[in-house]
Amino acid sequence: MNLLEKLNRIDHLAKASKFSRLLANPIKYLDAIYINKFKYPNSKLGIPRKCATFFDTEMKVILPAGTDLFLLGAKTHDSEIRLAKFMVNNLEAGDEVLDIGAHYGYFSLLAANLVGVEGKVTAIEASRDTYLTLTENTKEEKNTTVLNIACAETDEEMTFYQFPVLYSEYNSLDFEQYKDEAWLKNNKVEQITIQALKVDSLIAKEELNPKLIKIDVEGAEEKVVRGMIETLDKKQMAFVSMEYLENSRKNVHSAAAKIIERRGYQANYIDTIGNLIPINLVEIKTYFKKKHLDSDNIIFTPIVNSK
Numbered sequence: 028m029n030l031l032e033k034l035n036r037i038d039h040l041a042k043a044s045k046f047s048r049l050l051a052n053p054i055k056y057l058d059a060i061y062i063n064k065f066k067y068p069n070s071k072l073g074i075p076r077k078c079a080t081f082f083d084t085e086m087k088v089i090l091p092a093g094t095d096l097f098l099l100g101a102k103t104h105d106s107e108i109r110l111a112k113f114m115v116n117n118l119e120a121g122d123e124v125l126d127i128g129a130h131y132g133y134f135s136l137l138a139a140n141l142v143g144v145e146g147k148v149t150a151i152e153a154s155r156d157t158y159l160t161l162t163e164n165t166k167e168e169k170n171t172t173v174l175n176i177a178c179a180e181t182d183e184e185m186t187f188y189q190f191p192v193l194y195s196e197y198n199s200l201d202f203e204q205y206k207d208e209a210w211l212k213n214n215k216v217e218q219i220t221i222q223a224l225k226v227d228s229l230i231a232k233e234e235l236n237p238k239l240i241k242i243d244v245e246g247a248e249e250k251v252v253r254g255m256i257e258t259l260d261k262k263q264m265a266f267v268s269m270e271y272l273e274n275s276r277k278n279v280h281s282a283a284a285k286i287i288e289r290r291g292y293q294a295n296y297i298d299t300i301g302n303l304i305p306i307n308l309v310e311i312k313t314y315f316k317k318k319h320l321d322s323d324n325i326i327f328t329p330i331v332n333s334k
Contacts, residue, residue: 101133
């Protein structure tokens, strides 16, 4: 079974009933239920677990975050399944990937698997605790470098906000976006100081030549994009992937997308088999509504002959 077939199988199971997922792996499913419903609510401590990904690389996750990875070996939101298919279709041996906001390293590890020993993956993670797990997950990947920094519009130290493990995927440079969230009232926010670099500076410092830059930074997308104007203008990479939430987080995703578009890039969504379909940014709201999406990964490609 090839990687795309495995992803289709995982997608089918992710959308199936809870009973179907229980039958697929009863021991893991009951373990995850126990942790999510009983152990974590009482202790507020994350529980480490190992899992095998669909591309046969073992990785560590901290439950209850990463439950889908633990149970199915993939991130299973519809947008994440399609992003994985896109990567399988487009990354080849020898390619370079820059993963900004790598979390536990699922997409970094997938990229490392696809680009092989001749390729290079640079994984960026600002959260101190998450970075430790990312480092452990990538220690055997000789083609992967992990950096505990943030990417932003300037090269300077910044305040980064960390949340408990259940909400660790929300860790961000931007706290204001969460201040009205109900979950925040019962969860402690930790502030840390982190070195930030512009993508332009990072690429020059590390001598990177990425085919794909993936951005998933929970509301700091505009900051990241404003720090990569020189990189965008050079049009050396074939793809820029950005998580996009159309109607939330002060619309920073829309602002970031417009900056990329103005630098001469075409926005695309990923179809169900991992191919790119051009979309006008004004159509994204309608697209989200039609597809019943709360978020998606939009892929930007350089427009030929665009200055």
